[in-house]
Amino acid sequence: MNNKPKNGLFVAVVFSGPAGMAAASALNDAGVSVKVFDELKEFGGMLAYGLPEFRLPLKKIRDSIDAAKKMGIIFEQKKITSVKKLLKEFGGGFDFVVLALGAGLGLKTGAAGEDNDKVIDALVFLLNDKFEGKAMLKKGEEVAVVGGGNSAIDAARVAVKQGAKVTIIYRRTEKEMPAFGDELAKAKNEGVEFEFLRSPLNYSDSEGGKRIMVSCAEMILAGEDESGRARPIETGREISLVFDKVLLAIGQKPDFKWLESEGILVENKIIMINSHYATTLKSVYACGDSITGAKTIAEATRTGLGAAREIIEAMRKGKEKDAK
Numbered sequence: 001m002n003n004k005p006k007n008g009l010f011v012a013v014v015f016s017g018p019a020g021m022a023a024a025s026a027l028n029d030a031g032v033s034v035k036v037f038d039e040l041k042e043f044g045g046m047l048a049y050g051l052p053e054f055r056l057p058l059k060k061i062r063d064s065i066d067a068a069k070k071m072g073i074i075f076e077q078k079k080i081t082s083v084k085k086l087l088k089e090f091g092g093g094f095d096f097v098v099l100a101l102g103a104g105l106g107l108k109t110g111a112a113g114e115d116n117d118k119v120i121d122a123l124v125f126l127l128n129d130k131f132e133g134k135a136m137l138k139k140g141e142e143v144a145v146v147g148g149g150n151s152a153i154d155a156a157r158v159a160v161k162q163g164a165k166v167t168i169i170y171r172r173t174e175k176e177m178p179a180f181g182d183e184l185a186k187a188k189n190e191g192v193e194f195e196f197l198r199s200p201l202n203y204s205d206s207e208g209g210k211r212i213m214v215s216c217a218e219m220i221l222a223g224e225d226e227s228g229r230a231r232p233i234e235t236g237r238e239i240s241l242v243f244d245k246v247l248l249a250i251g252q253k254p255d256f257k258w259l260e261s262e263g264i265l266v267e268n269k270i271i272m273i274n275s276h277y278a279t280t281l282k283s284v285y286a287c288g289d290s291i292t293g294a295k296t297i298a299e300a301t302r303t304g305l306g307a308a309r310e311i312i313e314a315m316r317k318g319k320e321k322d323a324k
Ligand SMILES: Cc1cc2nc3c(=O)[nH]c(=O)nc-3n(C[C@H](O)[C@H](O)[C@H](O)COP(=O)(O)OP(=O)(O)OC[C@H]3O[C@@H](n4cnc5c(N)ncnc54)[C@H](O)[C@@H]3O)c2cc1C
Pocket: 014, 015, 016, 017, 018, 019, 020, 021, 037, 038, 039, 040, 044, 045, 046, 047, 050, 051, 078, 079, 080, 081, 100, 101, 102, 103, 104, 126, 150, 151, 152, 154, 155, 180, 252, 255, 287, 288, 289, 290, 294, 295, 296, 297, 298, 300
């Protein structure tokens, strides 16, 4: 148990991924009373539900949450639908709120037929596998994973473990894949195949609705896009591939809808903060994927610590002002 005296300040950390946990630990160490909320039945954010069991066992996450509880951090499983209601100013119990929402909504490209029930969000697929032990694929099924990042590789490797024959469809080449190289190598060793320079245009029923056809534009790389990566452009030719299921892993965005009415500015799918991690709503700070877009654990941790540092500084200034 952390027996440091508490300083009378209460902070709500909304939610429990690496950004929220970094902020919670730093604030707790500074003598602040911290409560961490998350809507999921396991705490730990993407580490608990996104990263497959064989990469990061749930037991390890549970152990780190237990250690945080022993240090005095309180956890509550709850879906938060209003930040304002948490703040003292609006009748809640907290002096500050740290928003660490993550990026938990799977993106869609808008291709026709993406709502076909054989097209599955990779995050939903991964969560079912890890939390529920539920295989959404049958042994021997042919499965396409669309995307080239860590979530695509993880979805592909879990699909292989569920007994599927897996092909990753990616619109650039292997060289441009944002996934970590060692994870990509493992996927290849496990038998994952690749269709590079293909971009799905539409999904439609095949074989009387038993399978799904993915019609893809054939791409070439030409010049650079805004991110400095090779720009894929359509050649005008199409290729059709048929699978049993498709896992969509083209990126994630935060679920922000509920923030709009709260005076918290969101632009280009990220929460707007100033150089002190403060949002446009007083006493509310933000960190993690929700201010950077989907990035990494290290980046989420760095920004979580940054938000905590700024709250501690605001608290110190507040005390100095009161003393004058
Ligand atoms: C499949 C996958 C594999 C990855 N692999 C790696 C890797 O190997 N290395 C690496 O560095 N990065 C990896 N990443 C990225 C990394 O996981 C994220 O960058 C990191 O977890 C972001 O941390 P965060 O705290 O911002 O958000 P998250 O970890 O996403 O946590 C946010 C939490 O907020 C909760 N939440 C959201 N809305 C609400 C609400 N309204 N009420 C209550 N709770 C809510 C969610 O349930 C979630 O638990 C991977 C990502 C994915 C998807």
